[in-house]
Each structure stands twice: as C-alpha cells, then as structure tokens.
Amino acid sequence: MAAPSPVPTPTPPTPTPPTGRKFLGRLSLPERTFVADALRAETVGGVLLLVAAIAALVWANTPLSDSYEAVSDFHIGPAALGLDLSIQHWAADGLLAVFFFVAGIELKRELVAGELRDPKAAALPVIAAICGMAAPALLYALTNAVGGGSMKGWAVPTATDIAFALAVLAVIGTSLPSALRAFLLTLAVVDDLFAILIIAVFFTSELNFAALGGAVIGLGVFWLLLRKGVRGWYVYVPLALVIWGLMYNSGVHATIAGVAMGLMLRCHREEGEEHSPGEHIEHLVRPLSAGLAVPLFALFSAGVSISGSAIQTVFTQPEPLGVVLGLVVGKTVGIFGGTWLAARFTKAELNEDLAWPDVFAVASLAGIGFTVSLLIGELAFAGDAALTDAIKAAVLIGSLIAALCSGVLLKLRVRRYRALCEEEERDDDQDGIPDIYEQDNPEFHLRMAAIYEEKAAEHRRMAELAGASRGDSDSPA
Numbered sequence: 130m131a132a133p134s135p136v137p138t139p140t141p142p143t144p145t146p147p148t149g150r151k152f153l154g155r156l157s158l159p160e161r162t163f164v165a166d167a168l169r170a171e172t173v174g175g176v177l178l179l180v181a182a183i184a185a186l187v188w189a190n191t192p193l194s195d196s197y198e199a200v201s202d203f204h205i206g207p208a209a210l211g212l213d214l215s216i217q218h219w220a221a222d223g224l225l226a227v228f229f230f231v232a233g234i235e236l237k238r239e240l241v242a243g244e245l246r247d248p249k250a251a252a253l254p255v256i257a258a259i260c261g262m263a264a265p266a267l268l269y270a271l272t273n274a275v276g277g278g279s280m281k282g283w284a285v286p287t288a289t290d291i292a293f294a295l296a297v298l299a300v301i302g303t304s305l306p307s308a309l310r311a312f313l314l315t316l317a318v319v320d321d322l323f324a325i326l327i328i329a330v331f332f333t334s335e336l337n338f339a340a341l342g343g344a345v346i347g348l349g350v351f352w353l354l355l356r357k358g359v360r361g362w363y364v365y366v367p368l369a370l371v372i373w374g375l376m377y378n379s380g381v382h383a384t385i386a387g388v389a390m391g392l393m394l395r396c397h398r399e400e401g402e403e404h405s406p407g408e409h410i411e412h413l414v415r416p417l418s419a420g421l422a423v424p425l426f427a428l429f430s431a432g433v434s435i436s437g438s439a440i441q442t443v444f445t446q447p448e449p450l451g452v453v454l455g456l457v458v459g460k461t462v463g464i465f466g467g468t469w470l471a472a473r474f475t476k477a478e479l480n481e482d483l484a485w486p487d488v489f490a491v492a493s494l495a496g497i498g499f500t501v502s503l504l505i506g507e508l509a510f511a512g513d514a515a516l517t518d519a520i521k522a523a524v525l526i527g528s529l530i531a532a533l534c535s536g537v538l539l540k541l542r543v544r545r546y547r548a549l550c551e552e553e554e555r556d557d558d559q560d561g562i563p564d565i566y567e568q569d570n571p572e573f574h575l576r577m578a579a580i581y582e583e584k585a586a587e588h589r590r591m592a593e594l595a596g597a598s599r600g601d602s603d604s605p606a
C-alpha cells in the first residue's frame with residue numbers, strides 16, 4: 130500500500146504592502162529634536178514679535194503718535210555711501226537681512242538634511258505651500274478685478290509668519306504633535322523661499338550694475354573663505370556689511386544678500402561633527418534675529434491707525450479687503466486643498482493618529498502673515514502712504530482673524546494633541562530617548578522588564594505587609 134502523500138504545509142499569506150507613504154508620520158529622532166529646538170526659539174521670538182506689534186499700535190494710536198512718526202522718519206547713516214536711511218528703512222532693509230540670513234540657513238538645511246532632501250517626501254508639503262501661496266494671490270486678484278483696485282499687492286497675503294503662528298499657539302496653550310509642527314515649519318520655509326523670489330524678481334528697481342557686480346564679487350569671496358575653512362567673525366561680519374551695502378545700492382532688495390550668504394553655509398554634518406557650521410551659526414544668530422531684528426521691524430512697521438474709519442477702509446477698499454480674504458480664506462483653502470489633492474494623487478496615507486480636520490486647522494494657522502507680508506506691502510505700495518497704511522492694517526486684521534479661527538479649531542482637538550505629545554515625550558526607562566523610538570531595541574524591553582519586575586516585587590512585599598497587618602487586627606485581644 131502506497132504511503133500517503135504528505136500534506137503540504139500551507140504557506141503563510143504574504144502581507145499586503147501599504148498602498149502609499151505615510152503623510153504626517155512620525156519624525157526620526159534627530160529631525161524631531163531639531164524641529165523642537167528650532168520651534169522653541171521661534172516661539173520666544175513670536176511672543177516678542179507680538180509684544181512689539183502691540184507696542185507699535187499703542188504708540189501710534191495715542192497722543193504720542195507724533196513722536197512715533199518722528200522716530201520712524203528720523204534719518205541716519207552715511208549719505209556718501211547712499212545709506213542715509215530712516216529708522217523704519219533701516220529696520221526693513223537692514224535688520225530684516227538678518228532674518229533672511231537665518232531663513233537662508235533654514236532653507237539650506239531643509240534641502241540637504243531635512244524634509245526637503247527627499248523629492249518624494251518633499252512633494253506633498255511643497256505642493257501644499259505652492260497652493261497656499263497661489264490661492265491667496267488669485268483671491269486678491271479676483272477681489273481687485275471686481276472692485277477696480279490695484280493688482281500691485283497680489284503678493285502681500287502669500288506669506289506665513291511661523292514665529293507669530295507659534296506665539297498664538299503659546300498664548301492659547303496648545304502644543305502640536307511633532308509631525309504637525311514639522312509640516313508647519315516646512316510650509317513656512319517654502320513660503321520664505323518663494324517670498325525671496327518674489328521680492329528679488331518683482332520688487333527690484335533700476336539696477337546699478339557696478340554695485341551689483343561688487344555684491345556678486347563679495348559673495349564669491351564669502352563663498353571662497355567658507356570653502357577654505359577660514360574662521361572668525363571679524364572676517365565675515367565686515368564682509369557681510371560690505372555685501373549688504375553694495376546689494377542695497379544695486380537696486381536689488383538688500384535682504385537678498387542675507388539669503389544668499391545663508392545658502393552658502395554648509396549644513397550637513399561631516400564625520401566627527403556634532404553640529405554643522407550652518408547649524409552652529411544659526412544657533413548663534415537666531416536670538417539676534419528673533420529677539421531684536423524682527424521685533425524692531427514690527428515696532429516701526431505695525432504702527433497704523435486702528436480708528437473706526439481705518440477699519441472700515443479695510444473692508445470696503447478692494448486692496449486691503451483682498452489681503453484679508455487672501456490670508457483668512459485663500460491660505461486655508463489653498464494649503465488644505467493642495468494637501469488633500471497631493472495626498473490623493475500620490476496615494477499618501479494620513480497618519481492614523483491624526484485626521485483631516487487637523488490639517489485644516491494648521492492650514493488656517495498658516496494664514497497668519499505678518500513680517501514678510503508687511504515688508505511686501507511696503508514695497509508694493511511705496512509712495513502711497515495712505516494705501517500702505519491700509520494694507521498694513523489689513524495684514525494685522527487678517528492675521529488676527531486667522532489666529533482666532535485657528536485657535537478655536539485647535540482647541541477642539543487639544544486633548545488629542547496633549548495625549549500625542551505626552552506619548553512622544555514618555556521616557557519610562559529614563560535613558561533620555563523617548564520610548565516610542567525604542568520599540569525595536571531589545572535592550573529597551575529588557576530594561577523595562579527589570580523595572581516592572583522591581584515594581585512587582587515591591588507590590589508583593591506591600592501585599593505581605595498588608596496581610597500581616599490585617600491578621601494582627603483580626604486576632605482577639
């Protein structure tokens with residue numbers, strides 16, 4: 130009799146691969162640490178920015194308003210070098226060059242070591258940011274086409290001020306999970322990139338080719354010194370001032386000099402380096418940017434009238450109305466719509482810990498445009514003081530409305546965000562690394578087992594003591 134043929138062992142089913150990448154998934158530990166450190170500094174700067182903006186409004190709307198105008202218009206600087214500028218002008222063209230220098234470093238780091246280094250991973254936030262700039266510009270253009278206004282201010286509502294946005298989060302007491310914070314940071318970096326391009330292309334006056342050539346030569350020397358490994362602030366700071374002065378006199382907006390120098394720094398770490406030169410310099414310069422340069426710019430740019438007639442002008446004149454609608458509606462619809470479409474067509478799956486209303490809330494938070502919006506407003510309507518003030522008021526009002534709307538939306542999910550943040554921070558084994566990043570580490574589980582065994586032994590001793598105590602109390606006197 131023939132032996133029965135062996136029954137074949139069933140092959141376990143092959144797990145179905147995921148249909149797409151995770152959107153707003155968990156960051157790597159180094160990236161999460163960098164984002165947390167960067168946004169912590171931005172939050173402090175945002176609070177200072179908020180204080181400076183309030184101070185400017187109070188100063189410009191009290192009996193001391195004449196002194197505000199006098200200080201803002203006070204001229205200082207060497208006229209022979211073409212730098213006899215008002216205080217407000219120094220704040221916009223000089224101090225903001227420091228802000229854009231830091232923005233250039235941030236952009237370089239994102240391109241070589243951050244979220245933008247991988248084209249596939251970068252596609253979704255970049256598309257969202259582009260849509261978040263295109264929609265406000267189109268809404269502004271539509272509003273002014275219907276109302277017969279000027280198209281000059283189309284770029285005003287396109288920018289996001291991440292420092293101000295983080296200040297709003299600090300004020301309402303909401304902490305976003307790291308994935309949402311990184312998404313907001315990436316949006317702001319891409320926003321800054323396109324704002325730089327807009328300023329360079331659309332707000333360049335008649336060119337002085339001699340000064341521009343000198344600035345380019347200065348940038349070449351700056352790059353060469355970096356490549357040769359030359360160190361010392363006493364070399365780079367004077368050179369940077371010369372480059373800035375030449376760029377200002379060339380007709381190109383002087384802040385472009387700051388961006389160009391920031392992009393030249395090396396932002397990837399080489400063997401044996403704890404921090405790259407770009408990260409080290411950013412760490413040194415960011416407090417100057419966030420704590421001095423940007424607040425002073427806000428102090429001398431946000432001082433506009435907030436009387437009833439001025440507010441009425443914002444909602445009845447097409448130019449400021451287009452700015453308000455662009456910031457509040459255009460930014461939200463553009464970023465959310467661009468994100469949803471990009472995720473749909475790239476088959477990127479949303480992180481299961483979050484929901485699309487979270488993306489909508491962050492999109493509305495990105496409608497807070499302040500620093501760059503004020504700068505572009507001044508450039509777009511230079512020479513028309515009344516319209517410039519109306520645009521500034523529109524930026525302030527639009528940012529305030531966006532802050533209120535996003536604050537309400539984020540507060541609805543604050544418990545969920547708090548739970549996610551606590552999960553990200555949990556470190557039960559006290560080794561300095563959040564437990565969520567050690568799930569694949571056997572040593573972590575052995576440490577946790579030892580911790581639980583020690584707790585179990587302690588509870589057994591407590592149970593024995595409790596039993597002995599109960600036995601003594603039940604015995605007769």
